[in-house]
Structure formats: C-alpha cells, structure tokens
Amino acid sequence: MSKFTLKERFEKALKGEALDTVPVCSVTQTGTIELMEMTGAYWPQANFNADKMAALALAGYEIAGFENVRCPFDITVLAETFGCTIDEGSIDMQPYITDFPCKNEEDVKNIAVPDSLLESKRTSVVLEAVEILDEKVGETVPVIAGVVGPAGLASMLAGIKNYLTWFVKSPEVVEELMEVLTDSCIEYANGLLERGAHAITLIDSEAGPDIISPQMFEESVFPLYRKFCRKVKGLKVLHMCGDATTVLDPLGDAGFNGISIEEKVSVSFAKAITGNRVRLIGNVSPSDTLLSKEPEAVLIEATACLEDGIDILAPGCGLAPHTPLENIKALVQARDEFLTVNLR
Template identity: 55%
Template sequence: MADMTLRQRFLDSLMGKDVDKVPACSVTQTGTVELMDATGVFWPDAHYDAEMMATLAIGGYEIAGLEAVRYPFDGTAVAQTLGCAIKEGTLDSQPSVLKGPCEIKEDALEYIIPDNFMESDRIVTILDATEIVREKVGDDVPVIAGMAGPAAIASFLLSAKNYLMWSITNPEIIERVVKIGVEVCTDYSNALFERGADVICMPDSEAGPDLLPPAIFESLFLPEYKKLCGNTSGPMILHMCGDATAILDPMANSGFEGLSIEEKVNLKYAKDVIGNRACLIGNVAPVDILLSSSPTEVKEQARACIENGVNILAPGCGLAPHTPTRNLKAMVSARDEYYG
C-alpha cells in the first residue's frame, strides 16, 4: 500500500477497504482568509467565478496539505437557483439565504423546479470549477463537491420558521418539498460526477435531531435518502451538524457511503453504533480547536479521533474563515506521526 495515491486511499476508506493510513482532509468548507491571501483569490468573488473557486479550493491541498480538494465554499447555489434571495457574503462571511419563494402554503404546494436549473449561473460555475479542479490536480487527488441536501433545500424554500412549524401542522408540505430536494440533488450530483467529481458531500443538518424529532428522520428522511443514494452515480457523504447521536443508527442505514459528524457526537460511541455500515468522518472541533487552539492541541485531538475509530480524519464541520493554516498542517502531521 506504500504507493497508494491520495485519491485511492480516500475512496478505499470511503468504501470500507483496508488502507495504509486514514486520509486527512476536509469534506466540508475549506476556504480560509490565509488561503485567500496565499492564492490571491478572495471571497465573495470566489463563490461566483469558476477559475477563482478552483484556485482557492486547490490551495487547501497545495498549501495547507489537506489530502483532497473540496468546493464550493457555501451552500446557497442551489437555493438561489431555486428562487431564494441571498446575501452575497463578505471576505470572511459566507453567502446566506434571506428569503425563500414558498413562504405561504399555496406557493409550497404549487412550486416546481425551474426548467433551466442546470443552466443557471451558480450551478454552471460549480460544474465548470469541477472540470478545472480535475484538470489541474490530475487523477491522484480526490475531488469533493458539496451541495445542500433535501432538508436544507426545503428549509430554504419555505423559510426556517415555516419548515419547523409545518413539519408538525402540515407534514404533507414538508414531504412534498423534500421530494423536490431529492430530485434536485440527484440530478445535480450526477452532473458533478460527469464533470469529474469523485464524491459528493451533502450537509443536511435540517434533518437532524437538533431541529426535528428523530422519528421524523426515520419516517421521512431515511427513505428519501435511500432513494437519493440509489439514483446517484458515485459515492455520497452525509454531513450532519449538531448532536446527531439519536439518529446514528438510521444514518448508517441511509445509503450514504460516508457519515461526517461534528465533535458534539462522542466518536467512540458513534463508531460502536455505525460499525462497518458506513465510513466515519470527523471530528476535530473546527472552532474550539482548529480556529482557536495551538498546533499541539490540534495534534492531541486529531490523534484521539484516530484512536477512537475515525476512518477519515477531518474537521467536524466547515472551517471558520480565520482558521490558521498552521493548524490544518498540524492535523495532517498528527496523522503522519500516528502511523510513524
């Protein structure tokens, strides 16, 4: 296994195969201000230009030593294309959704996906960035594309308040809009795979127990996730922010090859629950450790993650924009030192 490429190691880890050492990378947001300074590419421009997006994303691999290229840096592309108004973002803050197109029930029940979804500026930018990244890094580096998941899409379209309220009072609306999200994610994922992405990472915390009862995850999202994963043409990662402890078991049965969890979940317990049903990814604390602590403390937590059974060593959530590059390098170094 000594000659294993980064891409082979990552994909083998994701598929539950034996590897020489766990990959060390980020499956979530990788844009930082230090990497912007180093590459000469800055937010918010990098969200809307394919060449800039690719350059900044590759910086995480070439400069920080992360063993994958992950892009884009926010989750609003799908939302904007589906009709949401967004806030553009700044140098050190991501774009965000301001208002959805379905904030009354009638609109939610009549909403349809725009015919030109795949030709929209935001989507084309990310598809083009995929080709640029693949061409620049070649076949030996894993390429990870991110997108909002079906629950996030439903929350964007309906507004967070309606999403939570209607999940109780009008569950048929939530079910309808989640199915729309599944259709969007399926088509978009397959387009990304066709352009050269190796893996799709899908943050979908709006399906998690921090917002909705675990019973809704099992009754609504579990079958929809299975449908989504069954109709996509490559490996998928589900990223769940917050404390996902209560839904670890159904998450492992959802069809996603990888499960990315944050530090609120006890990693050893998660490994015991998930077993070999999915690849466990995480969960170095992005704020308390990677943003705020010393390289020595980063190494301590990274080593603990490996010892507790993580299959891919990664931040537990997206990187804070002011995360220092030295701490990203320390995470990778901790993995190298662990395997001696």
Template identity: 55%
Template sequence: MSELTLKQRFIASLERKDVDKVPVCSVTQTGIVELMELTGAKWPDAHYDPEKMATLAIAAHEITGLEAVRYPFCNTVMPETLGCTIKEGTLDTQPQIIDFPCKEKKDVAGMTVPDKLLESRRIRTVLQATDIVKSRLSDDVPVIAGILGPAAIACCLCGVNNYLMWCITAPEVLEELLVLGTSACTEYANALFDRGVDAVVIIDSESGPDLFPPPLFESMILPHYRSITQDLKGHSILHICGDATEIMDKMADSGFEGLSIEEKVNLAYASKVVAGRACLIGNVSPVFTLLERSPEQIKKEAKQCIENGVGILAPGCGIAPQTPIEKIRAFVAARDEYYGLGQKGK
C-alpha cells in the first residue's frame, strides 16, 4: 500500500477502509500546560481568542506528533451561547457552567435556537480559529472540531437534577430540549464543515449509561443521533464518556462513522458488538495511563489497543492539562513501534 497522508489515513479509517497503519491522534481535548508555556497560547485566553486557540491546537500536532489538529478545549461553547453562565477557568482548568436557564419545566417553553447562532461570541471564535488553522496548516493534516450533542446540551440547559428527573417524569419537556440541541448541534457542525473542518466529534456523555437510563436510549436519544448524522455535511464521530457497553450496539446504528470510547469499555468486546459498523476510537486512559504511568507502560497499553481492534488510536477522553509532552510522544511512538517491529504487540 502506498504511503497515505495523515488526512487520507484518518478519513479512510473512519470509512472502515484498509490503511497501512492506524492513525494516532486525539479526538478530544488536546490543550496541555507545557504546550501553553511553549507557545504563549494559554488558558483561559485560548478558549476565547481565535488566534490563541488555533496556535495551541496546531502545537499539539506539530510538537507532540498527534496526527490531527483538534479544538476547542472545553465544552462550554454551545451552553454559553444558549444562555448558561460560565466561569472562565484557569491555566489548567476548563471553563465550567455555574448557572443554567431552565430551572423549571415552564422555562423550557421559552428556549429557542438563536436566529444568529453562528454570530454569537463563542461560536464565532471557533469559526475564526478554524479559518486560522486552515490558513496555517497543510491540507494533508485532518482538522477535528468538538461540539456538544443534544443530550449534553439539554443537560447543560436544565441542570443535572432536572435532566435525570424529567427523562422519567416529564419526557415531553426533555424532548423539547433534545430537539433544540439537535437543531443547534447540526447548524453549528455544518458551519464548521463549510469552513473546512474534516470531522466533528459530537460529545454527548450525558446520553451514556453512567447518567441516562439505557432502556430509554433507543427511544429518546437514538432518533436525534440519526437526524444529526443524516443532515451533516461531513465526517462525524460520537464520543460518550464512561462505560458505554450497554448501548454500544445502538451507538453503532446511529449513523456516526466513529465511536470514541473510554477505557471503561472492553475494546475487544466492543469490536465484536460493533462488528465493522463504525470505526472504534480510543481507548487509552488519559489520567491513569497518559498522565500517571511511564512511557513504557503507555506504549504497552497503546499497542494492546491496536491489537484489540481499535480503528484510530486515541486517548479515551480529553488529555489532562498537566500531561507531559514526553508522555504523548510515547503514545504516538507506540503506534510506530507496533507496525515497525513486524510482530504484533511484542
């Protein structure tokens, strides 16, 4: 097989085509403190300044060797745009939601997607960062943007307690928020595709078994995923934190080309369940492995992920900000060693 570009390999992997080696990247957050210090593009400014956002995102590719550029670095872009109050975070902590608009069921009736959604401050920042990334980057490198999915948006807008209660006691009210989230998510994602993004990652952990009742996933969540994937203009990945084992089969029927999973999911088992319907992405622990273990231990676990059938080698969730650059480089090197040795995983 002739040498593929990073983008060709990434897209072919999402499309479940044969590749010379699995890509190694992160489809989740990539901002780490060492990169911030090297580039001067630091949190919290890099969440709100398109130039700094682009600079820090590109650094994760150019300095650590990760084979994609991924941004933004937090999950508060859409919640703030839709009315949540945000605490901006620090050098090594992400922005957080501190207040939300839908405290009672009656508040949901007044919620709509803004007419000028794409002109809002936070979304405009990410779109401008996309333009900067595309202007600085070779077209051979894949560009990935992360956005919240409908369940995550709904949960942010009404708070965790209401979200958990309403899925049982007032599903019709929660459905209104899911519809809103689906519409906003789709519009935003397609704007990113129009700017040249190669794939969007829909981050929707609030639909996973750790929070949402698995028996309700098929009836309440899956239709919205299918709506999103049918309407998107480009490649799509679904990321769900926690142990998503119970819903893996339905996730594979959602229309997303890639499924990003944490280390809590047994990858070998997931490979059997998904059975080629989607590209599995993950699932090396960003904390217990990349942050806390030695480069040799990182390599061992990364190689095992490839052995167990991962289609794109990646951290199972966002990279911890204090992770050293050398640990991420070891993670990338593991993929090269796996294929270079000629003996799988040894």
C-alpha cells in the first residue's frame, strides 16, 4: 500500500519531491461517451449543470482510473461570461463560439472584468461542481480545474483573424485585451482554489509557437504568465497544445509548477531544456493513440513517456469523447507494469 494519498502524490510530483511512483492523471478534459452512458451525465447538460459536471468528472477517477478529478470539460466558460455567443454543442461536441464582442480595435476598450465574475451563469456552475468534488473526494484525490488563459480568451473575444492581425499590426491592442483577461483568469482561478480545487490548469494554446512567434510570446504573453503565477495562490499547470519546444525555456521561469505537453514535444528533450525548474505532464497522444489504437499501443507509448522521465503520466491533451475506456485504463496499467519492472 502506498504511503501517499493520490492528492499527496500529485502535489509532491508537482513540487519535485520524492515519490513512490509516477501519478497517472489528466489535467485536461476527461469526458467520454462511455463515461456519460455509465453515469447518466451527458453533454451538453454536463457542461451547464453542476451536479452532472461533478458526476462525469468523478467518473474519470472512479471508472476510468485517473488519479484525480478534473472539470470543466469545455473552454467557453469565461468567453461566454465576457460576451461571446456560444452553441451548446451535443453529446460528442463541446460548446463552441458562434459570435464574439470585439469586432474592431475600439471594441477592446469596452472589455472589463465583470464585478460579478464569479456569479455568472457559467463560472458559478464550475465553482459549485468543484465544491461538490472537493466534498466527495477532495481529502484524498486532487481536484483540478481548467481555466482558459489570456491569449486563448483574446482569440475568442476578438476572433482568431483579429487576434493574429492585431499581434502583427497593433500589438498594444491585443496586449490591452490580454491584460484585462489575465485579471479575470486570476480572480476566477483563486475563486476555484477557494472552493476546493487543488490545482489550476491554465489552457493557453493560442500563445504557443504554432500560433504566434516565440518573440511575440516572450514580449506580450510571458509577463502576463508571471503575473498570473504570482497572484494565483495554489498549484498551477500550463497546458499548451502543439509543439511548444521553442518556448519551454521561458516557460520554465514563468512560475508554473507543471507544463502539460503534447506528443509533438519530446519528453527527454523538454526535460533537458527545463531541468528542475518545472515538472512535465503528458504526453500520450489523445487522438493518434488513445482514440484510435488498441490498448497495447497505449502501453507502448505510455511506457516510452515513463522511460523518458515524465513527471506525471497523462494524455497530451483533452480526451476525444469517443476514446475507448479500455485505452484510458491502459495508462495506469503501463505505469504499474513499469514500476514492477524497475523494482526488480
């Protein structure tokens, strides 16, 4: 029997402390069709109802075997709060944005952190779900809450075309927008921590080198990450989709406890860049492997991650809703078999 609870092991992993084994977690979305069918907590309702959100999140731990619980399942919570129009999606499609408030540069001046940010119809649901999860399992299981970061939110509020255009032609405009949005991320993240979350995943792929240049990132986004990490009073993970290799070095100094990386990033190379400054989380492919292949392929890829020194074994991004349950369970199997082999 382990001498650590799952919560203790997760916290120690993020702090770089000695462990008995590598945690198997998901710091990104965990909702799948099979888990919805087994719990009766289906999308889209589970994105808008706290009880259903908590039930589906809990299934990621109790049924799928992740050593944590994680909510919400979509990325539109703050975007809708700031005035984006969304479609609620369906059982196998997350909510998505259909219209946005910043059609031109002048509209950015109208964006401000709402006085009732934590009482909005979307944030209040997630806060309540986190509280439910903390009451049910929080004493021993880590509760992780996702928050979209300032670059991701800016791209939603302005539309991706404006976002990219402004970064080139009017960087001060997108910086002004992201500054306001960073303040909202900080307030929301601290609210989630106060309600029982043990860690925050900041999801900000639109700040990555697949979208903007590393120079743009260092000049415009990196200072906002430093501010976020200074002011958010708890464990913090950054998730960045795509190949984040060229920004890993500055990210190591941003103040995050962990960085969640996709399979496009080499674990061993990333560790050589970041050293002991930050822990790495990932990076089994959610689409090429977890969704599309057999459990044996999951075992091979997960074992390779462990051999390369991953600190927390996890999917490289959010799970596709049709991901087979047996493939998720194979992550824990890979970790356990790896531990057994290395203890011989």
